[in-house]
Amino acid sequence: MRRLIHQPLDPFCRKVRLALAEKKLAFELEVEKPWDRREEFLALNPAGTVPVLVEQDGAIFSGHRAITEYLDEFYRDPDGGLVLLPGNPIERAEARRIADWFDEKFAEEVTRTLVDEKILKRFLPRDLGGGPPDTETVRIGMHNVSYHLDYISFLVERRNWLAGEEMTLADLTAAAHLSAVDYLGNVPWSDFPQSKDWYARIKSRPSFRALLADNVPGMPAARHYANLDF
Template identity: 80%
Template sequence: MRRLLHQPLDPVCRKIRLALAEKKLAFETNTVRPWERREEFLALNPASEAPVMIEPDGTIVSNHRVIIDYLDEVYRDPDGGLVLLPGGPVERAEARRIAEWFDVKFAEEVTLNLVDEKITRRFLPRDLGGGPPDTEAVRIGMHNVGYHLDYISFLVERRNWLAGDMLTVADLAAAAHLSSVDYLGNVPWADFPEAKEWYARIKSRPSFRALLADHVAGMPAASHYANLDF
């Protein structure tokens, strides 16, 4: 069985879970804590970062961007599931650009200030930054969410999906990040109906079911989190 070593609320790990499900590839997950730098995990990925995917034949693929490219090269047949980077070079470049927007820009401006502050720091030892959230960082993250929802609205007013007419890795990356923030109830959906409608389409796909079942001990999800009609 294919294995994915991951952190449940880490958006780049969630992106890979969505990609595998959209590819219709069976897999099981194992939760890891990369900051512990365990020898067995370092042997799989010396960078000590999740996600790491282990194929049934033992092939090890690490780094979320590398995994996406690997999945589309090895399992590209459209009959087997979604093509993550469809079209020609221009279309694939646009999908990569938008995915990078969320994996880097959104991560720095929102995810780190909300998900990492409110959840990840609870599990980190003190010497690695563990402790209560930084209220100023949380305030900044809350302020920045709207900027990115406005950009999503701009895109979907002009396209069927974020990068064009087809669902791509761009949509999976954006939805993965927003789902982590939405777990906390920190996405002002009511102010951005176009973005909300796009997210509802993603949220209702079968690939999203496992994400909606995630639970962080001691921190339940927002009441609307798993509701498809939110």
């Protein structure tokens, strides 16, 4: 069976989970704590990061960009699920640009200031930065999330999906990051109805069901998190 080695609330892992599900590929999840630096895991990915995909034939792929590009190239049967990067080269470049926006800019300004502070630091040992969240860092993340929701609203006012008329890797990437923040209840959806409508469309897809069932021990999801009518 195909295996995805991951962390449940890691947005890069969540993006790969969504991509696999949209491609209609069966897979098993295997939770890894990268900070433990286990030799068996480092043998799979010397960088010591998740996600790592182990294919049915034993082939190993690491890094969210490498994995999603591989999935889209290798499993591109139009009857076999979503094409992650459709269209012409210009359209594919736009999808990649927006995916990079969330993987880099959103990750730096929001994911690391909210998800990492509130959740990851709870599990890290002190010598690796563990401890209680820094309230000022959290405050900055809360402020920054509105800026990104405003950008999503700007895009979907002009397009059906973030990168164009078709759902692409850009939408899965943005939703993966936002879903991790939404788990904490830190997304002000009511202030951004267009962004909320876009997210609701993705949240209602079958590929999203497994993400909505995630649970961090000792830190339950926000009350609305798994509710499709939020």
